[in-house]
Amino acid sequence: MTRKVLFGLLAAFFALVLQLQAQPQRVDEREVRNILNQINVKLDDLKYNIDSETRRRRISRSDEDALLTSFNDLQRQLNDFSDKLYKRRDSQYDVSNLLNSAKNFDENLMRIRPSFAIQRDWDSTKDLFSRLANIYGVQWDWKREQSTLRYNSSLTGTYSLDNSRSDDVRQIAERAVSNSNVQDREAAKRDIETLLEPPQNIAIQLGRSARVTLESSLAPQISITADGIERTETLPDGRMARIRATLRGQQELVITNIGDDNDYRVTFLITDGGRTLRVTRTATVNYLGQTLTADSYYTKTDSVARFGIYNSSDQSSTSGNQNKRFIVPNGIxxxxxxxxxxxxxxxxxxxxxxxxxxxxxxxxxxxxxxxxxxxxxxxxxxxxxxxxxxxxxxxxxxxxxxxxxxxxxxxxxxxxxxxxxxxxxxxxxxxxxxxxxxxxxxxxxxxxxxxxxxxxxxxxxxxxxxxxxxxxxxxxxxxxxxxxxxxxxxxxxxxxxxxxxx
Missing domain, CATH: 2.40.128 (Lipocalin)
Structure with missing residues (x-):
């Protein structure tokens, strides 16, 4: 009996561990804020001491300007990060940028050969930055030029659009319209550009039983079951859609509508060892008689899905009314x-x-x-x-x-x-x-x-x-x-x- 109880407890323990690992982990905001406050205090003292030293010593104008510019950039990055932390939009990507700004200042500070006191104060500040890197899972070495994120190869994460690698939807629209006999070309181009315009940010969370939760800067959060079975899903506005979603491993998600034609299809695919998300959208534009495809590339900025990126105030709709108030009863x-x-x-x-x-x-x-x-x-x-x-x-x-x-x-x-x-x-x-x-x-x-x-x-x-x-x-x-x-x-x-x- 005791052995059965022991096995039962162990099974429950491991199940709990797996559940916790499957859920996105939020950083300890109080600890992060405490570190940021300490960094701000130390940077204020450091700036005062550096100003005093540059007045006493002869330092080249170019070195002094570079030091001041890098310091101001570091403070700006710190303020931006603090603001994102307040809005709960902080990510590994933001910490990486902050650390790189600190590294740039470190290089300029070493160039003027600071006093022992300034060097000591800056070393203790660097320790605080290193603690921040550890909290957010950013691999950091002050001797390296760039920070390195600990990427995972799963779709789970937060992504930022890389415009330089993504297809230009304006060119796609221009080519599509030029190869058609549509009368209102400008309206058609606007339609296509609106259809293919990629969101700036996407968040994806893979859950249990092939459940996938998605959100973008253009649309609120929605969850679907990606097991390859056709089912009716309820969208945020209450409408129903017949959708087939298929999750292939943890690296690829394909969503298709069910109808006489596959008019909508989108594929999310992880590449570059987890660093990049490629989103391929395919849509059949029947009034043009064409099927259009656009690829968008996203950089993983966080290994955790940071939901809350959707901003409804930035969205537009054909009706111009986002309240969704209805007065006519259904079926009337x-x-x-x-x-x-x-x-x-x-x-x-x-x-x-x-x-x-x-x-x-x-x-x-x-x-x-x-x-x-x-x-x-x-x-x-x-x-x-x-x-x-x-x-x-x-x-x-x-x-x-x-x-x-x-x-x-x-x-x-x-x-x-x-x-x-x-x-x-x-x-x-x-x-x-x-x-x-x-x-x-x-x-x-x-x-x-x-x-x-x-x-x-x-x-x-x-x-x-x-x-x-x-x-x-x-x-x-x-x-x-x-x-x-x-x-x-x-x-x-x-x-x-x-x-x-x-």
Whole structure:
């Protein structure tokens, strides 16, 4: 019995150790702040003593200027690091930069052959810098020119974009547009640049059971299971996405959306022995008839995922409203009158549309606004012209504006003719509405995940144009001839409020 108990305790102990090792470790901020305070005090004393010595001794102007410049740089790096520590954005990369500034000052100080007292004071300050390096896992030797980070070969870590090695998305957009017959080239280039724009920072944490948590400077934190199985994931805004994520070892992560075409795909791959992260984004731009690929390279700045890098105040969206307030209950059907002409002959992607609600009475007089996408005189599968409606906001009669998402249920033109509603491959019959709503949310949801995490601050909006699925909870309106919807046409829409807002 005693042996069983002993084995049980040992098993529990090792399980706890493994759990702790799998979790990101936060440095002791109190200890770090104490070291920084000591360094600041010593640097103040050191500057006073150096000023006194340079006045007593004859030192060349160039050596004195170099010493002063390096000292000011060291203080600036120290202040920057203290600020990042306060915001909990400190990393090994920041410590490495601080140490290299201290090394530069050390070299300039030795060049003037300081007094014994100054040398002693600086040596004790260097000991404090060395303690800081040890806390953050930075291998440091004052005799070496550069600091060395203790990299791991896992995807787990925090990364900073290396623009010099990454593809220029402007050149990719320029080439793509020049090889197409798209009419509005400037709009198309902006779309592509927005889609492929990489975030400046990415944080990745590998957890248990193939669970992966990601965050970028363009998108909030999200967790997915990377076991190669197709599943529905809930995104931060409450929408659902069908995603397949595959983790290959601890060095490669592949995320793909599930649909008729693999319109979104992003690969995270560790290279250079853990020092570099290569992010490859591939997207099919159907209105250009092209598949675009962009590679971005990131330098690992910390072996721990430092979450909190997303700054929502820097993000923009097509709607311009980040509050995500909804007033129309999910499933409510609204009927409205189109206020502007729409045609596949003249309308372009991102053209605005407005409709005024006539029923139900509760929302009568409200104004719904959105934008068009997927405007084409030839659909991918059916060969019919098509237009995608993307709903954004609803302005109530009292002037208050709320977010609005919905799918088109029926369209009747000004002559009373019913326009066909289809979603290229969606199930027809009794289950058509349910399947259309589900498919309509896929494109924009994966666009938000892959677009924003891996690049593209407007991933959700781009998701409405890229690929076969209509984005932002919309469907495709199709016809045999060119579609001409005049102002006064009737549109029936079913609200699809995210579950988190119900």
């Amino acid at each position: 059907i609204l009927t409205g009158t189109l206020e502007n002409d729409i045609s596949t002959k003249n309308s372009k992607n991102y053209d605005r549309f407005t409709m005024t609600v006539v029923s139900p009475t509760e929302f009568r007089g409200a104004v719904i606004q959105g934008y068009l996408s997927g405007v084409s005189r030839s659909g991918r599968v059916s060969g019919r012209p098509q237009i995608t409606f993307n709903f954004e906001t609803i302005r109530m009669p009292n002037g208050e504006t709320y977010d609005f998402r919905g799918v088109v249920m029926a369209v009747t033109d000004t002559e009373g003719k019913t326009i066909r509603i289809d979603n290229e491959g969606a199930v027809k019959g009794d289950s058509q509405t349910k399947e259309t709503v589900k498919r309509g949310a896929i494109g924009s949801a994966v666009g938000a995940l892959i677009g924003a995490i891996a690049g593209g601050a407007k991933g959700a909006a781009i998701g409405a144009i890229i690929g076969g699925s209509a984005g932002a909870g919309s469907v495709v309106v199709q016809g045999k001839d060119d579609l001409d919807l005049k102002a006064g046409s009737s549109i029936m829409v079913q609200a699809t409020t995210p579950s988190s807002q119900r």
